[in-house]
Amino acid sequence: MTRASYNDIAQWYDQFLRERPVYMEVILPGLLTLVGEVEGEVICDLACGQGWVARELARRGAQVIGLDLAPNLLALAQRYEEQEPLGIGYVQGDAQRAEGLSDHQFTGCVCVMALINIPDLQATFQSVRRILKPGGWLVFAIPHPCFESPHAQWTSLSDPEHPLGRTVTGYFDERQWFSSNPDGVRSRVGDYHRMLSTYLNQLAAAGFALERTLEPGPSDRQAERVPGNREIPTLLLIRAHLSDGPQAENISRG
Numbered sequence: 001m002t003r004a005s006y007n008d009i010a011q012w013y014d015q016f017l018r019e020r021p022v023y024m025e026v027i028l029p030g031l032l033t034l035v036g037e038v039e040g041e042v043i044c045d046l047a048c049g050q051g052w053v054a055r056e057l058a059r060r061g062a063q064v065i066g067l068d069l070a071p072n073l074l075a076l077a078q079r080y081e082e083q084e085p086l087g088i089g090y091v092q093g094d095a096q097r098a099e100g101l102s103d104h105q106f107t108g109c110v111c112v113m114a115l116i117n118i119p120d121l122q123a124t125f126q127s128v129r130r131i132l133k134p135g136g137w138l139v140f141a142i143p144h145p146c147f148e149s150p151h152a153q154w155t156s157l158s159d160p161e162h163p164l165g166r167t168v169t170g171y172f173d174e175r176q177w178f179s180s181n182p183d184g185v186r187s188r189v190g191d192y193h194r195m196l197s198t199y200l201n202q203l204a205a206a207g208f209a210l211e212r213t214l215e216p217g218p219s220d221r222q223a224e225r226v227p228g229n230r231e232i233p234t235l236l237l238i239r240a241h242l243s244d245g246p247q248a249e250n251i252s253r254g
């Protein structure tokens, strides 16, 4: 499999999203639970891709701006906006600096399944801090770092009560990796694996206070596709807000 960027696989990813029930049936309900009412909120969809999350939030009354690195995904997002005008603005840029976005522009920020594609997590949380108003919130969704470590695999168990398990390897090895599954995203663009403690410590280091987390179970259709999801969550969603306290300076990784 040739290694690619999201810009190279924009059309393929757009199709992939529409075929996988996990996005609309698992991620979206979890995201909306953590985001809450959005009427009147000014929200950044960071690393928005083709904009499906931005559209869901805008349809519910939020004013949304999406930022992404990949011009081809932004062109798709813009095309969806032309088909169904929702007032969403799109900006091309790097989430690690978010230079096209102003200080304190947003009341909230969402980042769905994208922190794993961005090399510098601390820089990204610092960008989110900069663009949020005081007290602003961040909700992000990531593959569950405890169960989606490099080359983790489903395994058959002999226990009829729990027929599937998961072998987790390489948890402490924080690095970019590429899966060998030819049907997935990770074999194409890779994934930066980080420990759960790294996400939580870096969030705190950027001045965020944890509010709530979700480890959603599958919808019926998702459980049919991935039966192991009945036993083990593969997603983690986190809500945090900017705290007034002093920003921790030197919280190290791990």
Ligand SMILES: C[S@@+](CC[C@H](N)C(=O)[O-])C[C@H]1O[C@@H](n2cnc3c(N)ncnc32)[C@H](O)[C@@H]1O
Pocket (backbone or CB within 6 Å): 006, 007, 017, 046, 047, 048, 049, 050, 051, 052, 053, 067, 068, 069, 070, 073, 093, 094, 095, 096, 111, 112, 113, 114, 117, 118, 119
């Ligand atoms: C798995 S896709 C998720 C896209 C969208 N949030 C969704 O749920 O479909 C990851 C996205 O991260 C974007 N991305 C990767 N690195 C980025 C960066 N440094 N700054 C902004 N976007 C980036 C990619 O272009 C891609 O759209």
